[in-house]
Amino acid sequence: MYQPKHYKKDDIQFAHQLIKENPFGEFVLMGDHLLATHIPILIDSFSTKFRLYSHIANHNPQYEYLKEGTEALLIFKGADAYISSSWYREKDISTWDYSAVHINCKIKLQTEKELRESLKNLVHHFEKKQDSPLEYDEIPNHIIESHISQITGFWCEPQSVKGIGKWHQKSDKKDIENIIGKLQKDACPHTSLIKNLKDEHGL
Template identity: 50%
Template structure:
């Protein structure tokens, strides 16, 4: 990961919360060529000692790379967007603000029992946010029995973790405030970025 000094975010609490807040990751593996899959990834443990877990479809080409001990790169992306220098008090160069966490991890395939337990946690984690949730145990049993043989679950045990958050640190306060103001007028992604910039710069 490219980590300019001013934007390094390797604090364990930041990393852990970032992954939990942005669980939809890009998982990269090496076959003959690089392959990638976009998957929801959850944490187990705490900020100082955690592992990740997810699953992919068995007909996914990337499954060939997911063997015990194999390395994957998991990329978690946060709010991002273009920041125009036309929003500054004086002429300057425009930029792109963003945040991300990269996790290099070793794969350990799950047992069928671990897979089912992981699926329960996955479904329940996101169904808890719904107005009328449908929890794992409420899904028709035969549907689950038909589905489970079609997917493979795995643990991802981190051995290298890096974080970055380029959120207008070090810019003039009036320019940061102006950028926030303009981003707040934009789409959902820009509004989220505005909140992140405001939080990072304690505004």
């Protein structure tokens, strides 16, 4: 990760918060070439040390390289936005504000028991926010069993954690106020997703 000094955010608390708010990350492994999968990756809240967990499908090309001790890279991205130089009081270069965390980690494969517990925790993490939650144990058993045989769970044990928060740290207050005002006029962040769904399904 490229980290200019004034944007560097390597403290664990920054990483925890960004991952908590943006758990859908990129899981990168080296196979015969670089391989990446977009998956939910959560922090293990039951561990006394910082570690994360996830799973991939066994037919995923990464599965062949998912071995005990393998090095992986986890990438988490926070909110980002193009910042137009027309928003500044004086002409300057346009840029992009963003935040991200990169975690280099070692893989530890889960047992089937650990995988089942991880899936329960994963589902609960997201279902608890729903109006009518459907917990993992409420899913029909035959579906659970057919699913378990087709996936592999793993722990991610961090070796290094690097973060960046580029938020116009060197700008003056008036420019910051202008930037915030312009960003507040933007549409809901889900607007493009809704459009994609409609386009894909002819709605």
